[in-house]
Amino acid sequence: MELPDVGELTPPNRTLMGPGPSDVHPRVLKAMSTPLVGHLDPSFIEIMDEVQDLLRYTFRTDNQWTIPVSGTGSAAMEAAFGNLVEPGDTVLVPTNGYFGGRMAEMAERAGGETVTVDAPWGEPLRPDDVAAAFDEQQPDVFGFVHAETSTGALQPDVPELTAIAHEHDAYVVADTVTSLGGVELRVDDWDIDVAYSGGQKCLSTPPGASPLTLNDRAMDKILSREESTRSWYLDLSLLEGYWGDDRSYHHTAPITNVYAIREGLRLIAEEGIENRWERHLEMAGAIKAGVEAMGLELNPEDEYWLPSLNAVRVPDGVTDGEVIEYLLSEYDIEIAGGLGDLSGEIFRIGCMGHSCRPGNVAYLMTAFADALETLGADVDAEAGITAMRNEL
Ligand SMILES: *Cc1c(COP(=O)(O)O)cnc(C)c1O
Numbered sequence: 001m002e003l004p005d006v007g008e009l010t011p012p013n014r015t016l017m018g019p020g021p022s023d024v025h026p027r028v029l030k031a032m033s034t035p036l037v038g039h040l041d042p043s044f045i046e047i048m049d050e051v052q053d054l055l056r057y058t059f060r061t062d063n064q065w066t067i068p069v070s071g072t073g074s075a076a077m078e079a080a081f082g083n084l085v086e087p088g089d090t091v092l093v094p095t096n097g098y099f100g101g102r103m104a105e106m107a108e109r110a111g112g113e114t115v116t117v118d119a120p121w122g123e124p125l126r127p128d129d130v131a132a133a134f135d136e137q138q139p140d141v142f143g144f145v146h147a148e149t150s151t152g153a154l155q156p157d158v159p160e161l162t163a164i165a166h167e168h169d170a171y172v173v174a175d176t177v178t179s180l181g182g183v184e185l186r187v188d189d190w191d192i193d194v195a196y197s198g199g200q201k202c203l204s205t206p207p208g209a210s211p212l213t214l215n216d217r218a219m220d221k222i223l224s225r226e227e228s229t230r231s232w233y234l235d236l237s238l239l240e241g242y243w244g245d246d247r248s249y250h251h252t253a254p255i256t257n258v259y260a261i262r263e264g265l266r267l268i269a270e271e272g273i274e275n276r277w278e279r280h281l282e283m284a285g286a287i288k289a290g291v292e293a294m295g296l297e298l299n300p301e302d303e304y305w306l307p308s309l310n311a312v313r314v315p316d317g318v319t320d321g322e323v324i325e326y327l328l329s330e331y332d333i334e335i336a337g338g339l340g341d342l343s344g345e346i347f348r349i350g351c352m353g354h355s356c357r358p359g360n361v362a363y364l365m366t367a368f369a370d371a372l373e374t375l376g377a378d379v380d381a382e383a384g385i386t387a388m389r390n391e392l
Pocket of ligand 1: 020072073074075077099145147148149150175177178198200201207
């Protein structure tokens with residue numbers, strides 16, 4: 001077999017303003033280049049404790065059961081559904097975006113039967129519809145997506161939704177992949193039983209270690225399962241041995257990713273979680289003001305606007321693909337197009353973590369205005385840039 005010439009790794013230097021991954025903070029990159037220790041080294045045990053404390057701070061929870069799952073956001077998602085859902089459980093999932101569909105697939109693989117609560121793509125779930133679904137279907141587990149990255153819609157009324165579920169003795173699983181560390185999220189105050197997230201959205205870390213938190217009520221259900229969960233790797237009753245008091249070997253933690261998330265979370269604690277939510281509102285607010293002044297529209301209503309993922313409707317005169325391609329080739333900027341029901345209809349512009357800062361916002365808006373104008377959309381580029389600058 002002939003080996004092709006494999007040169008030194010020199011990826012392009014992109015500015016990541018899509019639905020994830022987002023820019024990794026330089027301090028995180030630095031933490032990742034520090035030497036490895038063993039996953040049972042006393043110094044690493046201390047690091048694990050620190051990561052768990054920092055995760056509790058960021059999730060706004062006192063849950064003892066708070067860990068970084070080895071793997072990307074989908075691994076934490078599968079850990080949540082795979083452990084909580086037992087064969088025969090009824091699981092209520094939303095149909096208002098891509099990730100509700102993924103919840104259904106995971107719940108079914110765990111032996112659950114799924115039923116749905118519907119809302120159009122780009123809109124949140126209505127509490128009345130959730131209540132009706134509970135009355136009709138009596139689900140055991142209810143999953144919802146707090147920040148739907150596929151549509152740019154934020155789910156408001158979370159405490160109302162969790163109250164409905166708890167009146168019916170059900171468990172609530174929240175997908176907070178694109179909200180944790182970016183938009184207001186209060187796991188304990190909002191009475192969320194299980195929440196999972198990912199590193200590469202608002203935490204300024206690479207994919208690889210993914211936050212998961214569960215309250216005692218959810219853990220009790222998991223620890224009293226009759227049948228073991230189908231995944232050995234993500235079995236929380238086994239992972240308890242490593243992340244709980246014993247600190248005994250289950251699988252080798254991805255040491256470098258744990259270093260990364262520790263530093264990413266430390267940055268959040270330094271900034272202050274509420275300041276961080278505020279920064280996302282301000283920076284994404286400048287993007288929103290800019291695109292609106294250009295003559296474009298955001299897809300979701302203002303009430304459901306998701307600062308960490310801005311869904312902008314594609315104007316007449318251009319296709320999403322040509323604009324995305326122009327930004328990548330001319331400016332090294334990554335944004336994305338729509339998925340599913342919104343395919344071809346929206347641009348998805350992320351503003352997450354370290355990507356969410358004035359330099360990036362100004363660069364993106366200038367480049368986006370150029371792309372739209374050059375490719376023939378009828379937009380007022382100058383008005384957009386002025387409006388963006390006024391907000392920064
Ligand atoms: C990105 C994302 C996921 C999946 O995370 P991966 O890191 O891609 O595995 C799940 N839910 C939402 C809302 C996301 O944005």
